[in-house]
Each structure stands twice: as structure tokens, then as C-alpha cells.
Amino acid sequence: QLVLGLTVRAMTVFVAAYLISASLLAAEPVARSARDCPVAGQEARSSLPVLARDLRSKNAFLPSAIGFDSDGLRGLQTSGQTKGNIICRVPRGSIIVANGHAKEMNKRPIDALSATLLEEVRLGQQSGHIAYIQSLPEPNDPSLTNIGGVWDDEQLEWLCHPPAAEKFRKLRSLRDAFIERNDNQDDNNEDDRCRPGWAYDLSSSRALEGPFGRNGAVRSTLLGTLASFLAAFSPLLYLQDLSKMPFEPSIPLILSVVALVSTLTSDEVELGMLPWIDVANHKSTSSLHLGYDLLRDGIVLKGGAGSGNVEFDYGGRNGISNDKLLGEFGFVEVDNPNDILEVAVAGAIVVNFGRYGVVNKSAAEISDDEILESARKARCALVAGFSSQTSVPTDPIAVGRFKMASQWRNEKIRLLDEYIHLHS
Helix, strand or coil, X not given: CHHHHHHHHHHHHHHHHHHHHHHHHCCCCCCCXXXXXXXXCEECCCCHHHHHHHHHHXXXXXXXXXXXXXXXXXXXXXXXXXXXXXXXXXXXXXCEECXXXXXXXXXXHHHHHHHHXXXXXXXXXXXXXXXXXXXXXXXXXXXXXXXXXXXXXXXXHHHCCHHHHHHHHHHHHHHHHHHHHHCCCCCCCHHHHHHHHHHHHHHHHHCEECCCXXXXXXXXXXXXXXXXXXXXXXXXXXXXXXXXXXXXHHHHHHHHHHHHHHHHCCCCCCEEECCCHHHCEECCCCCCEEEEECCCCEEEEECCCCCEECEECCCHHHCCCHHHHHHHHCCCCCCCCCCCEEEEECCCEEEEECHHHCEEECCCCCCHHHHHHHHHHHHHHHHHHHHHCCCCCCCHHHHHHHHHHHHHHHHHHHHHHHHHHHHC
16 A cells, blocks of 8 residues: 555656646647648649648648748748647648558568558548648659669669668669559559658658657547546545545556556657658757647747748757668758768778767777878768769669769768868
């Protein structure tokens, strides 16, 4: 009984703290109409206004707009500060997360999410996410065709860096394996045969990592715990002497507490496709925050963004290199503070060159002179890539990938130049 009493007290403090933190995250009331929502730049065309209407009908809070900048890049935009610095909030029911069947059939979280998205795509108009699906880029959109995980071997040679090319080949093999598992062999429809690869590319380039409320499990288990806490007995009557608290009525509370703690401490990766939020472009130095609003059961993007383009850090606190950005998202970030380059030194020993002359070497016996010489050789190989291509591709998709490879090499040369300048 003493253990039970201590457990209940700890649970009381835990639930109170959790509710307070949820209240701090909660956004302003959803008392805003379409007329109040500012539009920054050119309003995105076709299905995007439909998506906005669909989300607002589900009580989404959208003090932002999807538009195009001067370069024609689609992104999320704001026209000024909003109360609580809320950029947008979408209800949890509007996001796509991996369902139970997809998780059973696919071990990798990105595969499970892609399979769930593919199911929604094949449902067509019967899908509850049809407005979102219709707003997604088409298979031939550059944001998808530039993804390094779909390049062929000849195009990977444009990187002029075998370790990076091998990384992209592994990404391609994972994608091919997913397509093979989800290909509808009985369907002669060409569009349907392209859908598995399209769904995988969309998930790879647009999925974001939680917290997203564990598909409602966090909210339901917390409410269940509170209900058990209040219904089983009146704990306030026993605060002076918790040892007198009856045991039998507390069994539902104990079970619900176990379920809640298990849900909150789960280490399962939570990936989701987030309408509206996933249009925000990437910037490593962004201070925006993506979180779960427990009280309103929604996903909130908030921060101190002023007027203009909204830029979100895909990598969060861990940062994200241009290898991952190009391999999975299909673009290269200029002057990326988290970029690295793997270079083999003295045989099979790998040295990671980071920004501003920082290196991470796995063996202390490598001399600085050896590292410097390897940096110079790697730089020469990357620079040679700008002159080794005798013919520039003419196919639009290949042209886009050719440009991405050039940008990737430029950023890696930046790393090596910083190290060489510092140690020469």
C-alpha cells in the first residue's frame, strides 16, 4: 500500500506537469476565417486552395500561405508576426502516419509510411486525405526527380566521389526493394505501376519526424489515466494517509499509468506526412519548432518568423549534411554549416572533413600532413568533374540532376578549401 501511495503521488505530479507543458504549447483559439489569412507572394495554384479549405473545415489554424518566391520556388510564407508566433497548426487527423498493417509488413519506418501513403493514393476519391494527395507534386516534378536515390550509375559518376555514389546506390536499392514489394503485378495500368516509386519519393522528400501524438495514443492514454484517477476513488480523501487507500479500485489506474508511461517513453520513430507544414523549405540555422499540441490534438509549427519565406530545419538539433539532403530530399543547401565529406586517408582510414577546417579522424596515428595531402587530392578530383563531362545532358530530368551534382561538388570543395587554407 505504501508503494501504491507513492505511485499515486508521483502520478499526480507527473500528470499535472504534463498538462502544464501541453498548455504552454497550445496555440491561440481557431477563430480565424479564410478572409483573415494573409497571402504572401503569388498564391499557389490548382489544388492548393482546395487543401486550405479542407484543412480549415477541420479546424486547422493557417495564418500563413503557400506561394512562390521570385525564383518560382514553392514554399510556406507569412506576412507578419502572429499571436504566439504560430505559423500553422493542422489537426492530427489530417496528417498521414503509418498504419498498423503497414508497420507489420515493413520494418523500416519510411517504408511503412510510404506503404500507408500508397494505400491512400490507391483509394482515390474515397481517401480521407484526397485534398492533400491532390496537392502533392507529380512524379515528374523536379523536387522528386532530383532525389539522389533515384539517379542511375552514369549520373552518380557526376559526383566524382565514389563514397557518396555508393551511399546513393544503397538508397536506390532500398527504394527498388520497396517498389518490388508493393508493385501490383495484376494491374496493367502504367500509372498504377509508377505509384509505389512515387509514394516512396514523396515520403523520402517530405516526411518529418514527430512528436505527432503517437496516432492519438498519447491523448487517449492520458485521458484514460485521468478518468481512472478520478473514477476509481477520491484520492484527495487519502492525501494525509495514502496507506489507507483501498487497493482494488486502483487497479484500472495502475494499468492506465503503465499504458501512458509506455506510450510516452516509446522509442519508435514517428514519421508523418504533414499537409501545409511540409511545404516549408529547409534552412539549417532555422529556430522554428515543430511540436504536438495535446489540448487541441494538432501539430504546430511555431517560432519567431517574420514576414517572408518560412524555413524549417529538417535535421533539427542533429543537423543534416548535403549528402542526406540530396540523397533523400533532392536538393543541396548552399553554405550548409552541417556539411561533411568522407575522404580515405592512408588506405582504408576515413577522415570526415567538416566546416571551418574541422576534421574527425578515427585513428590518431594519421599525421596532419597526410590529411592535408588527401584533402588536396580529393579537391582536385572534385574540380576535375567540372571539365571531365564532355557533353551536357539535354533530357530535362538529367539536366536537373547534372546541376545538383555540380552544386554538391561546389559545397564539398568549400569544405576542403577551408581545411587547406587553415593548415597550409
